[in-house]
Amino acid sequence: MHDTRRTRVVLSMLLTVALALIATDYLGGSAPLRSIGGAVFGTAERAIWSVTGPIAGFFEHGAGAAGSARRVQALERQLIRLRAQLSNEQLTRTDHAQLAKLLRLSGQGGYRIVAANVIAVGQGYEQAVTLDVGSRDGVRPEETVLNASGLVGTVTSVSPWTCTVLLATDATAVAGVRLVGSGQMGWVTGTANSLSGPDLLRLHVLGSSGTVSTGQRLVTSASIGNRPYVPGVPVGAVTQVGIGAGLTGTALVHPFADFTALDVVGVVTPNRPGRGAGG
Amino acid sequence: MRHVVTCMVLALVAVLLQVMLMDGVPLPGGSVPDIALALVVALGLTQGPATGMLTGFFAGLDLDLVSPASHLIGESALIFCLVGYGCGRLADWLDRSALRLLAAALIGVAAGETLQAAVGMMVGDPGVTLPAVRHILPAAVLYDVLLCSVVLSIAALASRLSVVRQPRARPVRPAELAGMRTTIGIALPSSRGRAGGGPLARMRPARAERGSVAALAGMPAARPVRLRAGILDEGRAGSRPGDARSSSSDPRSLGAGRGRTVRRPRLRPDRGGSAIRIGPRRALRSRPARLRLSGRRAGGAPLRVVPLRAGQPAGGLFRPAGAPRPSAAVRGAVEGDGEPAGAVAPRSVVRRLRRLADHPGRPALVHAGHDRRRLRQAG
Numbered sequence: 246m247h248d249t250r251r252t253r254v255v256l257s258m259l260l261t262v263a264l265a266l267i268a269t270d271y272l273g274g275s276a277p278l279r280s281i282g283g284a285v286f287g288t289a290e291r292a293i294w295s296v297t298g299p300i301a302g303f304f305e306h307g308a309g310a311a312g313s314a315r316r317v318q319a320l321e322r323q324l325i326r327l328r329a330q331l332s333n334e335q336l337t338r339t340d341h342a343q344l345a346k347l348l349r350l351s352g353q354g355g356y357r358i359v360a361a362n363v364i365a366v367g368q369g370y371e372q373a374v375t376l377d378v379g380s381r382d383g384v385r386p387e388e389t390v391l392n393a394s395g396l397v398g399t400v401t402s403v404s405p406w407t408c409t410v411l412l413a414t415d416a417t418a419v420a421g422v423r424l425v426g427s428g429q430m431g432w433v434t435g436t437a438n439s440l441s442g443p444d445l446l447r448l449h450v451l452g453s454s455g456t457v458s459t460g461q462r463l464v465t466s467a468s469i470g471n472r473p474y475v476p477g478v479p480v481g482a483v484t485q486v487g488i489g490a491g492l493t494g495t496a497l498v499h500p501f502a503d504f505t506a507l508d509v510v511g512v513v514t515p516n517r518p519g520r521g522a523g524g
Numbered sequence: 525m526r527h528v529v530t531c532m533v534l535a536l537v538a539v540l541l542q543v544m545l546m547d548g549v550p551l552p553g554g555s556v557p558d559i560a561l562a563l564v565v566a567l568g569l570t571q572g573p574a575t576g577m578l579t580g581f582f583a584g585l586d587l588d589l590v591s592p593a594s595h596l597i598g599e600s601a602l603i604f605c606l607v608g609y610g611c612g613r614l615a616d617w618l619d620r621s622a623l624r625l626l627a628a629a630l631i632g633v634a635a636g637e638t639l640q641a642a643v644g645m646m647v648g649d650p651g652v653t654l655p656a657v658r659h660i661l662p663a664a665v666l667y668d669v670l671l672c673s674v675v676l677s678i679a680a681l682a683s684r685l686s687v688v689r690q691p692r693a694r695p696v697r698p699a700e701l702a703g704m705r706t707t708i709g710i711a712l713p714s715s716r717g718r719a720g721g722g723p724l725a726r727m728r729p730a731r732a733e734r735g736s737v738a739a740l741a742g743m744p745a746a747r748p749v750r751l752r753a754g755i756l757d758e759g760r761a762g763s764r765p766g767d768a769r770s771s772s773s774d775p776r777s778l779g780a781g782r783g784r785t786v787r788r789p790r791l792r793p794d795r796g797g798s799a800i801r802i803g804p805r806r807a808l809r810s811r812p813a814r815l816r817l818s819g820r821r822a823g824g825a826p827l828r829v830v831p832l833r834a835g836q837p838a839g840g841l842f843r844p845a846g847a848p849r850p851s852a853a854v855r856g857a858v859e860g861d862g863e864p865a866g867a868v869a870p871r872s873v874v875r876r877l878r879r880l881a882d883h884p885g886r887p888a889l890v891h892a893g894h895d896r897r898r899l900r901q902a903g
Contacts, residue, residue: 252574259581259605266588266598271647275597282589282597290544290591297544366547367592368558370644370651370660375543375591401594409592416650505550 280404287407291377294364318509322360324393325511329358332464332477358511359384364407366507372415372435372444374398374507379406387472389465389513395501396420396465396480397510399473408512413480414444414504420474421466422448427456430466433480433498444505446481446498457486457496475513528578531567535583538563543590553663557671558637560587564604565632565668566675568611569618569625580608599643607636626673633668637661 269275359378367373378384380403390397390410398412399420411418414435421432431450450457461483467476481500542559549556560583568576584601587593614628641661644652 249574252577255574256577256605256609259577260602263581263584263598263602263605266585266601267596267647268598270597278597279589283591286540286586286590289540293540293544365543365590365592367594368542368547368556368587370641370649370656371592371594372651373592373594404591407591409594411594416653416656 279402283402283404283407283409287375287379287404290365290375291379291406294362294377298362298364321393321509322358322511325360325391325509326358328393328395329391329475329478329511329513332475332479357383357514359514360509360511361390361408362509363507372412372418372504373401374410374412376408376410376510376512377406378512379404379408381405383514384408384512385514389471389473389475389478390510391478391513392502392507392510394479394503396474396478397502397504397507400512410510412504413446413500413502420480421468422463422480423466424450424457425462425464427461429456431463433463436497444500445484446500448483448496448498450494450496452494457483457494459483459486463498471513471515527575531575531578532582534563534567535560535579536586538583539586539590542587543592551663551667553660553667555660555664555667557667558633558664559671560584561604561607561633561636562668562672562675564608565611565629565636565672566679568608568632569615569628570676570679571612572615573609573612576608576610576612577605578608580604580606595644595649596647599647600640603636603639603643607632607639610635625676626669629672629676630665630669633672634665637664637668 266275266278269278359382361376361378361382363374364377365375376384376390384400384403386400386403386408388400390399396413398410398415398418400408401411402409412435413420413433416435418435419432421430423430429450429452431448433446433448436445436447448457448463463480463483465474465476465478465480468474479501481498483496484499485497487495487497538560546556546559564576564580564583567579581601581604584604585598587600587604588595588597611628611632614631618624618628638661641652641657645654645657
């Protein structure tokens with residue numbers, strides 16, 4: 246297998262194809278390709294997961310603890326459900342009426358939580374994961390993903406069997422938040438893996454950061470149609486207040502969810518009419 | 525075609541392993557080893573540019589399309605394709621040195637990771653910022669090199685198993701013999717009379733070419749052992765040693781080049797006798813190490829070469845578990861045709877080869893790279 250003329254011809258062909266793909270994607274014409282890729286790879290991933298998942302669980306928890314592991318998972322799912330309910334209730338109690346008036350919240354009927362497992366993780370510079378639920382489970386793009394601790398991210402794309410979640414720690418992810426207590430509005434973005442240690446979020450608040458204090462907690466604020474984030478999901482706690490350069494003050498936020506060890510998460514889907522009230 | 529499919533399957537498996545298994549592992553340094561990149565580099569280095577670039581392209585495409593990926597489609601395909609091709613080109617430089625292999629692997633993965641970061645920055649991927657690159661790159665390269673060496677070992681092991689399991693010996697016609705890159709090839713005097721004739725030598729063409737896995741695996745123990753033998757005119761070779769290097773008997777013409785335009789050694793069956801030249805490729809190039817064997821060819825009968833586990837050095841780490849020791853292999857290597865009359869190999873040839881092989885402390889059949897002098901004396 247040496248470098249021959251034929252090899253070089255093939256090489257140039259492959260490079261041309263790759264460049265054409267890049268150009269197509271850059272110009273925004275790759276949706277069909279992505280959906281095909283998502284369907285094919287998503288199905289493969291879910292199929293593999295359905296086989297390897299139990300095995301991995303077996304090894305992780307030991308032979309004797311298989312039953313208790315199942316119970317732990319069930320409890321975790323319940324916790325996620327309760328967490329979502331709680332945030333909903335809190336919101337309802339404080340200013341639901343007001344928000345509903347303003348934003349025509351469709352979430353009065355509560356949420357339906359689709360529990361899911363993380364089956365694949367983005368590599369390199371990407372902060373994204375794949376879940377083993379897809380459009381057949383009622384998941385749609387731009388739905389909130391949370392776990393028992395707090396906000397995880399939002400669904401970006403959905404294939405029949407899987408969906409891709411953009412984590413809140415990604416540099417492109419922006420989530421509107423409110424500071425608990427002061428009620429100040431702001432937004433958090435990911436720090437793009439540039440800081441060592443745990444993944445941190447960067448909080449931007451309108452106005453000076455002088456009003457932000459360390460330890461203050463953040464919850465997501467309401468967005469139109471509960472997309473991409475449902476209101477009231479705990480995000481994190483402020484760890485370090487920076488001096489804002491410009492109009493916005495910034496602070497670093499330690500997220501409640503552990504992004505390095507995501508396992509069971511829940512996708513918040515609205516209770517659609519006709520689908521029946523799920524768990 | 526089968527080759528392409530193999531590349532595709534390997535790439536797919538690597539990518540699925542990557543996203544489903546490896547990326548979830550929390551490792552220090554903010555990065556995880558890139559299985560696909562390590563595979564592409566390892567295959568490029570061991571199998572050459574074509575395999576490298578094909579695997580690279582498919583692995584990159586899979587990485588672009590696999591679920592949690594959000595970068596541009598084609599980005600990884602472009603980068604991995606280039607990396608695979610580059611590593612394939614580097615294979616020529618390896619020369620079966622472990623240190624060079626490691627250096628080449630380092631160059632390969634570093635180029636891959638750097639290109640990924642550079643292209644990400646170029647297309648304006650918001651996740652790829654300078655601090656992020658500084659944070660991820662060193663650990664990523666380190667992990668990749670480690671994984672790459674593991675992949676290389678696995679590949680070596682796999683090829684070892686495949687060597688053991690597929691004794692795919694096929695008869696080689698003399699016409700092929702000269703042009704083929706063989707681990708052992710003996711051009712026989714009588715072959716001239718039977719142009720394109722019957723199966724003289726049963727052997728496999730050496731799949732283990734330069735930089736191949738099989739060759740690499742034998743690396744630490746011995747430099748490549750490349751046994752090339754041509755029966756030369758005994759009278760000439762015996763009387764004037766210098767002649768052995770010249771013209772038609774030049775080792776470079778004995779399939780040492782790229783296996784293309786190769787002249788077959790001039791055979792003089794009428795004069796009787798033979799000389800066998802043995803030496804590794806490298807030694808042959810600079811100063812041909814020679815082992816000249818003077819012997820009388822008995823009759824016009826052909827020698828027969830029994831497979832010497834072709835495709836690999838006859839010794840070193842890579843000797844298949846069940847394979848006979850080199851000495852035994854050599855004992856079986858040159859033997860009579862089995863035909864009744866006159867089908868006897870030159871005794872002295874057999875004797876000399878045996879003595880050579882039985883030499884203690886020599887892992888390889890012939891270790892002429894370090895042993896030129898000894899061989900010369902032997903001659």
